[in-house]
Amino acid sequence: MTAPLGWLGIMRLGLVQTAIGAIVVLTTSTINRVMVVELALPAILPGLLVALHYAVQILRPRWGHGSDVGGRLTPWIIGGMAVLALGGFGAAAATALMETAFWPGVLLAAASFAAIGMGVGASGTCLLILLSRRVADARRPAAATVVWVMMIAGFIVTAGLVGHALDPFSTGRLVAVSGLVSALALAITVLAVRGVEGEGAAVVSDRAAPVDTSFRVALREVWDEPQARLFAIFIFVSMIAYSAQDLILEPFAGTVFGFTPGESTRLAGVQNGGVLAGMVLVAVVTTLGGSRAGSLRLWAVGGCLASALALAGLAMSAFAGPGFPLRGTVFALGLANGAYAVAAIGSMMRLVGQGKPERQGVRMGLWGAAQGVAFGLGGLCGAAATDLARHLAATPAAAYAAVFAAEALLFVVAAGLALAVARQATERDRRARKDTDGLLLPNPG
Structure with a gap:
């Protein structure tokens, strides 16, 4: 049986939450402000987009079921982060597009925020399951604190660094910065989860009796x-x-x-x-x-x-x-x-x-x-x-x-x-x- 994770292992998985926080704060805060202030769009537009990102998370059970059927969590964490990164970059590109082609930009933004919700749902759900399997019972409250605080750290660090990188502001610079943040978040996730789940982690493949996968x-x-x-x-x-x-x-x-x-x-x-x-x-x-x-x-x-x-x-x-x-x-x-x-x-x-x-x-x-x-x-x-x-x-x-x-x-x-x-x-x-x-x-x- 694989040994429980120590504090360094818990912090390593917490980096995934930091990566999630980095992309989410850029889309729900910075891009929100750009739409309302720089582009002078109605505040209801980013409000609806953020609501869409939450609404899509009703599909979390479906992503969790996919990990149950496949038997492994790591592909879903990395895959979810890839979708999240693509959505974050797409949201910035959509904002830039709205300057010259409003409705195509809105459609791209809707698809991107839906992708953000899907990515957060898939990676976040499977990360918590992985933590529950690899963290000793006595350390689970502390592990929850660590990953939550590291997500907040992702908010803070990203907001500070991006704030400096965006000046002087242009939508082209916003797209470039968003692309860099998304790429770094995906790379950090891949390195953070590599090898943590361990061998023989599959649940489904080890069952003797067949189970309905519907x-x-x-x-x-x-x-x-x-x-x-x-x-x-x-x-x-x-x-x-x-x-x-x-x-x-x-x-x-x-x-x-x-x-x-x-x-x-x-x-x-x-x-x-x-x-x-x-x-x-x-x-x-x-x-x-x-x-x-x-x-x-x-x-x-x-x-x-x-x-x-x-x-x-x-x-x-x-x-x-x-x-x-x-x-x-x-x-x-x-x-x-x-x-x-x-x-x-x-x-x-x-x-x-x-x-x-x-x-x-x-x-x-x-x-x-x-x-x-x-x-x-x-x-x-x-x-x-x-x-x-x-x-x-x-x-x-x-x-x-x-x-x-x-x-x-x-x-x-x-x-x-x-x-x-x-x-x-x-x-x-x-x-x-x-x-x-x-x-x-x-x-x-």
């Missing part, structure tokens, strides 16, 4: 697993609550507290700092603490409930006035969100192997689809709910308070779902031990 059958089997289905619902509900605040926190600070654009941007930085702190906290405690302190179910439930409390605090702050400790509350929200996020990803890595081993890809794909679609939907719902509340409520403060309160309620529901998932996992372990004990008993005949 995707519909596989998806139905996974959805019929109570634990997999309930965990998917937990991910969907909690990720809507997690992402719904993204598009409204800064407008809230400006409208209710009078923050300037610079002050509201720094407030978002405070939240992101809290997210990183929460991730590191869970990684350290679960790695060094005992079984109780290191319980992922404890951190998942606690993170959801703490997020609900912080959001309730934001709801109250809308009426409390300038003396309310807004920055401290936002940091607490980020801290709770970070703890929840790492616990959720660590739980994915732990639970993906519970069930038929030949359905791991579909199982992880189902959860990844729930995460990706909910993340895109959450931001849209948060903004739409705020607009609706402002029409119905007497003041903007009341409107924002109502939306934050609704998000808090969603986190409470998510905490209940996390408890239900934990109970199912405990019951499954109990039945497995009982079955094992039965096999060890001597035959009375």
Whole structure:
């Protein structure tokens, strides 16, 4: 049996997430700005393209099923990154094309953003499965933190370097820089995963009994697993609550507290700092603490409930006035969100192997689809709910308070779902031990 990965091996696989982050931030941030500012296009256009990139990720179970059937993950990680790199380069080329041929550029952009969603879905899903197979159980929360932080590092490093490389700006320079970033990301991925999966990693080829390879059958089997289905619902509900605040926190600070654009941007930085702190906290405690302190179910439930409390605090702050400790509350929200996020990803890595081993890809794909679609939907719902509340409520403060309160309620529901998932996992372990004990008993005949 292949030995579990050490910290260097985990960081090596984390480089794949760094590569994913590098391409994604260039397309969803830089190209977004170029379309709106330099090309003076309606903001709805890049908004719809980014939404398309999230919507396509509903196909994650299909990519996971492909890895189940083929039996190996490495080709899907590299292939997904190749599609992602092509999509990132295509998005830059489409933006340049819009200057002279608008509708052909839009069509190319739509195809490119769809490719970005497919590439992220295929490579990201299979990377998590590979981590779940190669990382020891005690290190999985820390591994989740490492790969998440390295993805954020990809955002930061790429944004800084690309920002310098794009000046003086031209669409031709944008295409060249995007091509270079995409090529480097693909090369890093190939080097990072080379040899990590090891020999004899195929799941399908080692089975003695034939298994139906139909995707519909596989998806139905996974959805019929109570634990997999309930965990998917937990991910969907909690990720809507997690992402719904993204598009409204800064407008809230400006409208209710009078923050300037610079002050509201720094407030978002405070939240992101809290997210990183929460991730590191869970990684350290679960790695060094005992079984109780290191319980992922404890951190998942606690993170959801703490997020609900912080959001309730934001709801109250809308009426409390300038003396309310807004920055401290936002940091607490980020801290709770970070703890929840790492616990959720660590739980994915732990639970993906519970069930038929030949359905791991579909199982992880189902959860990844729930995460990706909910993340895109959450931001849209948060903004739409705020607009609706402002029409119905007497003041903007009341409107924002109502939306934050609704998000808090969603986190409470998510905490209940996390408890239900934990109970199912405990019951499954109990039945497995009982079955094992039965096999060890001597035959009375």
